[in-house]
Amino acid sequence: xxxxxxxxxxxxxxxxxxxxxxxxxxYRDFETIIVDNGSTDGSREFIAREFPEVRISALEMNxxxxxxxxxxxxxxxxxDG
Numbered sequence: 001x002x003x004x005x006x007x008x009x010x011x012x013x014x015x016x017x018x019x020x021x022x023x024x025x026x027y028r029d030f031e032t033i034i035v036d037n038g039s040t041d042g043s044r045e046f047i048a049r050e051f052p053e054v055r056i057s058a059l060e061m062n063x064x065x066x067x068x069x070x071x072x073x074x075x076x077x078x079x080d081g
Contacts, residue, residue: 003047009037
């Protein structure tokens, strides 16, 4: 299965547009993983409430873009076997 990894840090204002676009895709064999870099804007709560199909990995602090992407890849690899 394909995994879409989205790093997030206080990006609440972009999440609905991004995740709704993924919901509208005709290709459906994918999962979405958001790696949250310690957001304080309610991003994680919003995702959990409005997009329960999205897997969230919550980091305690902002570790940066590359670290968040690598975390998402680790999650995918662990699930993919």
